[in-house]
Amino acid sequence: MNAKPATRLYVAPALGAGVSIRLEAAPAHYLNHVLRLAPGDAVALFNGRDGEWLGRIEGFGKGWGAVTIVEQRRAQGVAPDLWLVFAPIKRARIDFLAEKATELGVSDLYPVQTQRTAVGRVNLDRLHANAVEAAEQTERLTVPALHEPQDLAALLARWPADRRLLLCDESGAAAPIGDVLRAAAAARWGVLVGPEGGFAETELDALRKLPFVCAVSLGPRVLRADTAALAALAVLQALVGDWREPRRR
Amino acid sequence: MNAKPATRLYVAPALGAGVSIRLEAAPAHYLNHVLRLAPGDAVALFNGRDGEWLGRIEGFGKGWGAVTIVEQRRAQGVAPDLWLVFAPIKRARIDFLAEKATELGVSDLYPVQTQRTAVGRVNLDRLHANAVEAAEQTERLTVPALHEPQDLAALLARWPADRRLLLCDESGAAAPIGDVLRAAAAARWGVLVGPEGGFAETELDALRKLPFVCAVSLGPRVLRADTAALAALAVLQALVGDWREPRRR
Numbered sequence: 031m032n033a034k035p036a037t038r039l040y041v042a043p044a045l046g047a048g049v050s051i052r053l054e055a056a057p058a059h060y061l062n063h064v065l066r067l068a069p070g071d072a073v074a075l076f077n078g079r080d081g082e083w084l085g086r087i088e089g090f091g092k093g094w095g096a097v098t099i100v101e102q103r104r105a106q107g108v109a110p111d112l113w114l115v116f117a118p119i120k121r122a123r124i125d126f127l128a129e130k131a132t133e134l135g136v137s138d139l140y141p142v143q144t145q146r147t148a149v150g151r152v153n154l155d156r157l158h159a160n161a162v163e164a165a166e167q168t169e170r171l172t173v174p175a176l177h178e179p180q181d182l183a184a185l186l187a188r189w190p191a192d193r194r195l196l197l198c199d200e201s202g203a204a205a206p207i208g209d210v211l212r213a214a215a216a217a218r219w220g221v222l223v224g225p226e227g228g229f230a231e232t233e234l235d236a237l238r239k240l241p242f243v244c245a246v247s248l249g250p251r252v253l254r255a256d257t258a259a260l261a262a263l264a265v266l267q268a269l270v271g272d273w274r275e276p277r278r279r
Numbered sequence: 280m281n282a283k284p285a286t287r288l289y290v291a292p293a294l295g296a297g298v299s300i301r302l303e304a305a306p307a308h309y310l311n312h313v314l315r316l317a318p319g320d321a322v323a324l325f326n327g328r329d330g331e332w333l334g335r336i337e338g339f340g341k342g343w344g345a346v347t348i349v350e351q352r353r354a355q356g357v358a359p360d361l362w363l364v365f366a367p368i369k370r371a372r373i374d375f376l377a378e379k380a381t382e383l384g385v386s387d388l389y390p391v392q393t394q395r396t397a398v399g400r401v402n403l404d405r406l407h408a409n410a411v412e413a414a415e416q417t418e419r420l421t422v423p424a425l426h427e428p429q430d431l432a433a434l435l436a437r438w439p440a441d442r443r444l445l446l447c448d449e450s451g452a453a454a455p456i457g458d459v460l461r462a463a464a465a466a467r468w469g470v471l472v473g474p475e476g477g478f479a480e481t482e483l484d485a486l487r488k489l490p491f492v493c494a495v496s497l498g499p500r501v502l503r504a505d506t507a508a509l510a511a512l513a514v515l516q517a518l519v520g521d522w523r524e525p526r527r528r
Contacts, residue, residue: 133500133503133506134510135500167503168501168502169500170500202525206522207517207522208522208523211517212518247522247525248522249516249523250522250525251382251383251417251418251419253382253383254416257379257382257383257509260506260509261383261513261517262513264509264510265513265514265517265518267498267510268456268457268460273456273457273496273497274455274458274498275498275499276451276499
């Protein structure tokens with residue numbers, strides 16, 4: 031048995047010592063035919079609730095695999111609490127957004143329709159798969175929750191009073207993100223980015239009036255929507271988020 | 280004539296009122312057949328030196344186009360001064376890195392070989408094309424300078440004494456990027472990210488001893504190399520870079 035896990039897998043079932051997990055066709059194929067693992071080889075598993083566990087491959091069959099859980103490697107710990115609210119964008123960029131948001135510690139992904147949102151349909155399965163892969167590869171113990179698309183106004187109407195919303199405001203009128211977040215107190219946060227065409231002026235006016243909204247500028251250049259989202263997440267994590275904690279080992 | 284430019288083009292020749300610019304086959308095809316522009320339509324042009332100019336399409340031929348420069352729209356102004364030093368990574372991720380680095384204000388791209396760099400060849404033409412496209416679409420007036428690949432040690436041996444180097448240190452030993460940059464004085468900066476496999480321990484030791492190197496941690500999760508680069512650039516721009524300036528119009 032190879033002691034160091036060859037990969038990390040996100041699975042649905044509860045994890046505990048001695049439990050046997052049945053793998054679906056896709057992860058079984060990946061372990062068997064891509065990584066060429068054999069019975070006895072080690073993999074790490076997590077499900078977003080029970081921490082990370084060491085598992086040992088029992089065997090593979092046609093369209094399935096089985097893993098026996100050996101022992102816990104990491105406790106679940108505190109998960110990130112950071113929402114990303116975004117207007118759907120084109121395919122390669124939305125894949126990228128889901129991946130990077132996961133790496134940067136987003137806990138909840140909220141696709142929303144804004145006035146100028148050009149992309150109507152969101153492939154939630156695909157977004158979820160991107161988030162899972164990013165979580166597997168970057169040692170997260172959770173996968174961001176992916177919420178059903180809704181109108182931005184509907185989400186704002188139910189926005190929790192104790193969570194601030196960092197609005198990426200491309201109008202040039204907002205204060206620089208660094209200045210705003212240097213001075214920010216501890217809080218729960220969300221980040222809101224508009225579609226490729228930006229927010230409509232009426233949307234921006236309405237957003238700025240909401241008590242929980244904090245509008246910020248991301249500098250002198252125009253950023254694409256995906257770039258704006260990841261840049262705002264990085265600055266937020268660095269200044270008021272969990273990047274002040276050391277790397278988990 | 281359509282007064283608002285349909286697109287922005289990066290071109291090589293000097294720009295000035297009354298000058299006629301001959302377009303190469305690729306941009307001519309793009310204007311003629313993708314954007315379906317016609318003689319008399321407006322485009323914006325920049326070359327990294329002379330600011331941005333309004334041009335009017337004269338006509339298209341087989342494999343060429345011609346534009347007459349009308350008037351200046353924006354002065355050249357101060358260009359960003361921020362270097363990104365990176366180990367080459369796989370194709371989609373390096374494309375993305377060049378694009379996002381351009382949006383985030385990088386002035387110079389330095390591909391370097393490190394001990395664990397797995398990707399040998401760098402397609403400089405492709406990287407340059409990605410940077411040009413990002414500059415065209417995000418209102419930059421310059422395209423980052425793309426330097427020939429070299430050994431990291433060779434670049435460090437010639438590193439300018441007046442430029443600090445922000446080392447994205449995934450070992451967990453460095454201080455959080457937010458804490459370090461909150462306290463940083465004004466300086467010229469570069470950002471250094473390692474390859475997918477990370478820096479070797481001996482490389483990290485040597486890097487940390489250099490007087491201009493400033494090692495930082497990017498939080499508790501493992502970030503991919505491209506994510507680390509963009510995140511570090513965003514935080515740097517927000518705290519000590521040009522994001523404190525308003526959006527240019």
